[in-house]
Amino acid sequence: MSPDRMQSKRAGGSALMIALFVIVVMALLAAAMGRFLVDSGEKNTVEVHSMRSLLAAQSGLEIALYQLFPNRSLGQPVPSPACHATRVLNFANTPGLTNCRAEIRCLMVPVTYNGAVTNGYRIESVGTCGSSELDSANPDFAVSRTLMVEAYDGETP
Numbered sequence: 001m002s003p004d005r006m007q008s009k010r011a012g013g014s015a016l017m018i019a020l021f022v023i024v025v026m027a028l029l030a031a032a033m034g035r036f037l038v039d040s041g042e043k044n045t046v047e048v049h050s051m052r053s054l055l056a057a058q059s060g061l062e063i064a065l066y067q068l069f070p071n072r073s074l075g076q077p078v079p080s081p082a083c084h085a086t087r088v089l090n091f092a093n094t095p096g097l098t099n100c101r102a103e104i105r106c107l108m109v110p111v112t113y114n115g116a117v118t119n120g121y122r123i124e125s126v127g128t129c130g131s132s133e134l135d136s137a138n139p140d141f142a143v144s145r146t147l148m149v150e151a152y153d154g155e156t157p
Contacts, residue, residue, distance in 0.1 A: 042141075045141055046141050046143060049129045049130045049141055049142075049143040050143045050145065052096070052097060052100055052127075052129040052143075053100060053127040053128055053129040053130075053143045053144050053145045054127060054145040054147075055096070055097065055100075055127070056091060056097050056100040056101065056102045056127030056128070056129060056145075057102055057125040057126060057127030057145050057146060057147045058125070058127070058147060059089075059091070059097070059102060059127075060089055060102030060103070060104045060125035060126075060127060060147075061104075061123060061125045061147055061149055063089065063102075063104070064087075064104045064106060064123045064125065065123065065149070065151060067082060068082070068083065068106075068121055068123075068151065069151070069153065083106040083107070083108050083121055084104075084106055085105065085106065085107075086103065086104070086105050086106075087103070087104045087106075088101060088102070088103050088104075089101060089102045089103075089104065097129070099129060099130065099131065100127060100128065100129040101127070101128050101129075102125050102126065102127045102128075103125070103126045103128070104123065104124070104125050105123070105124045105125075106121055106122070106123050106124075107121070107122045107123075107124075108120070108121060109121070109122050109150070111152045113152065118152055118153065119152065119153070120150060120151065120152035121150065121151050121152065122148065122149075122150050123148065123149050123150075123151070124146065124147070124148045125146070125147050125148075126144055126145070126146045127144060127145050127146075127147075128142060128143070128144040129142070129143055129144075130142040130143055
């Protein structure tokens with residue numbers, strides 16, 4: 001065998017090793033990119049559910065405040081507010097809040113205003129969106145946000 005032929009066989013063997021190394025590196029890069037895409041999709045889903053749950057909690061607060069202090073014309077008597085201990089609002093068919101709910105808790109607290117004690121209300125609303133049921137056809141992330149407000153009617157007893 002001539003020396004030139006032996007040199008070309010050695011070069012062919014190293015080319016095979018370089019090709020295998022490049023294939024392995026490219027496969028690892030492809031796997032990492034795939035994982036980044038999955039993570040990005042999950043983060044986007046959590047962000048959307050987070051915003052929707054915040055809006056569900058805000059809607060729950062607004063509904064509770066309106067029920068405590070409804071609109072009325074001047075001269076109408078002030079209705080006695082109804083502070084329900086706990087209520088759940090399901091936004092099942094509400095566009096933008098599908099698969100969301102708000103759990104509202106109301107607590108009557110005494111408030112001192114100008115030296116007189118009047119009724120105040122502490123309202124907490126927990127908005128939840130998504131489903132964490134693993135036996136469902138499409139398990140999803142469940143995200144919740146909590147908002148709290150304190151209000152009083154501003155009238156002295």
